[in-house]
Amino acid sequence: MSITALAETSIEQTRLTLIATISVSLVCSILVSASAVVLKPRQLDNQELFRQRIVLEVAGLYEPGIDIGEAFTRIEPRLVELETGAYSDIADPATFDAAEAASDPELGIEIPAAEDIAVIRRRARFSPVYVVFDDDVIQQVILPVHGAGLWSTMYGFLALEPDGRTIRGLQFYEHAETAGLGDQVDRPEWRAQWAGKRLFNDDGSPAVRVVKGQAQPGSDYQIDGLSGATLTARGVTNLVHYWVGPTGFGPYLDRLAREAGGNE
Numbered sequence: 001m002s003i004t005a006l007a008e009t010s011i012e013q014t015r016l017t018l019i020a021t022i023s024v025s026l027v028c029s030i031l032v033s034a035s036a037v038v039l040k041p042r043q044l045d046n047q048e049l050f051r052q053r054i055v056l057e058v059a060g061l062y063e064p065g066i067d068i069g070e071a072f073t074r075i076e077p078r079l080v081e082l083e084t085g086a087y088s089d090i091a092d093p094a095t096f097d098a099a100e101a102a103s104d105p106e107l108g109i110e111i112p113a114a115e116d117i118a119v120i121r122r123r124a125r126f127s128p129v130y131v132v133f134d135d136d137v138i139q140q141v142i143l144p145v146h147g148a149g150l151w152s153t154m155y156g157f158l159a160l161e162p163d164g165r166t167i168r169g170l171q172f173y174e175h176a177e178t179a180g181l182g183d184q185v186d187r188p189e190w191r192a193q194w195a196g197k198r199l200f201n202d203d204g205s206p207a208v209r210v211v212k213g214q215a216q217p218g219s220d221y222q223i224d225g226l227s228g229a230t231l232t233a234r235g236v237t238n239l240v241h242y243w244v245g246p247t248g249f250g251p252y253l254d255r256l257a258r259e260a261g262g263n264e
């Protein structure tokens with residue numbers, strides 16, 4: 001075979017290889033995009049189911065095997081405008097994405113550094129809350145909360161009595177604190193201590209807190225420390241204080257207290 005013929009064969013081979021590579025890439029990218037589009041609704045359904053399950057868990061209404069959608073009918077998601085504490089209809093609370101809204105110039109605000117004790121920098125102006133009913137009577141109110149631990153932003157729910165003053169429970173569903181140290185926030189015995197604690201002292205300032213060491217027996221405000229994880233524990237106190245404070249759900253909690261005939 002002449003040198004010219006050899007060169008032509010090599011060019012033809014390169015051309016065929018290129019065409020094959022481009023075709024395979026094209027088919028693969030079409031397949032990946034198509035499956036992303038097809039799976040998106042299912043992904044959203046699963047996210048919604050996960051959120052409902054966690055809210056039911058915090059409310060003490062979850063048992064393995066229950067029909068989550070059915071159990072969730074006792075829970076009414078509402079959207080709250082944090083500044084006024086009033087319910088709002090600007091969006092569907094079931095699908096409102098507070099994390100996305102936080103970075104939106106219209107729907108989010110920057111938190112001044114001096115107020116940012118949860119170390120989250122921005123927050124949405126609105127937040128979903130979950131009102132739990134039993135025979136049309138409010139049983140509890142569940143607030144989404146988040147803030148910095150030692151390594152990660154911790155996301156959870158704070159369940160309150162309808163007075164907006166007394167805690168029923170605190171549960172995190174996402175964090176990346178160290179196993180055996182910061183992740184003691186997930187220990188059921190530790191979590192159980194939150195039930196019945198008071199959020200505010202007589203001056204109305206957030207007072208419930210995780211102490212270092214053991215809580216004083218019978219204390220209305222103190223929760224046992226997390227041994228070897230004081231920094232995560234401090235993050236928990238700070239994020240609870242931020243979200244129940246005046247620039248978090250404070251105005252909404254005041255409304256609840258007034259409606260419950262509390263001592264506001």
Ligand SMILES: Cc1cc2nc3c(=O)[nH]c(=O)nc-3n(C[C@H](O)[C@H](O)[C@H](O)COP(=O)(O)O)c2cc1C
Binds near residue numbers: 177
């Ligand atoms: C590998 C490693 C992981 C740690 N993870 C955590 C953690 O998740 N949360 C935490 O508060 N402290 C964690 N610590 C310990 C902190 O650095 C710090 O010593 C501790 O919070 C102090 O708590 P103490 O006063 O109860 O000992 C970790 C330390 C190391 C070396």
